[in-house]
Amino acid sequence: MSSKQIGIEDARKRLGDLIDAAQQGETVILTRHGKPAARLTAYHQETTVPATPAQMDLNQAAARAIAIARENRDMSAAEFDYEIKIYGIGGPHGPIGQAVYTVANGHLPPVEPGDQTIDQREANWVELWEALQPELKAYERRCEARQFANWSHAARSLGKRIRYA
Structure with a gap:
């Protein structure tokens, strides 16, 4: 699994591409002023939820x-x-x-x-x-x-x- 960093301003312009990358297993680190601020990863539905x-x-x-x-x-x-x-x-x-x-x-x-x-x-x-x-x-x-x-x-x-x- 790879990882890349991108500034928030650039991420706004490329959100669709970044979501596609995350769905392919890549972790995208969003940065603000060069410092990590958030992580974009693929969403995985939990398969087991406690029922009781x-x-x-x-x-x-x-x-x-x-x-x-x-x-x-x-x-x-x-x-x-x-x-x-x-x-x-x-x-x-x-x-x-x-x-x-x-x-x-x-x-x-x-x-x-x-x-x-x-x-x-x-x-x-x-x-x-x-x-x-x-x-x-x-x-x-x-x-x-x-x-x-x-x-x-x-x-x-x-x-x-x-x-x-």
Whole structure:
């Protein structure tokens, strides 16, 4: 497998050719001001997706759920961790619980009208939520132990974002 570097401006003009190269096994490194900024590689569909929570790596599933919840809340890691420090991980209907639903049912097609898998989706969600409790509680304890800067209402009113101390 070969690799080549190309500036972002040149890549814009040759995107189709670069995608063709990536599909042929070449790795294309996009550079900004001469420094690597991104990598373009061929997309490979995962062939095996865990179908049940029992088949999932729970540490990885917890990390995915936390990342999805952060993204859904449009928060930085520090802001999200601060919220967990203050309010805890919440229940299955909170932000992390909803993200667990996404992780538990990621292998199923999107819900369609008349979908008969609603009960199975609910069962997957509940099973994974319960299985992830040790990992999520450990994450909550790590957040509780963290120190944060700019966490006060006064700092936030000045437009300062919460960050790790």
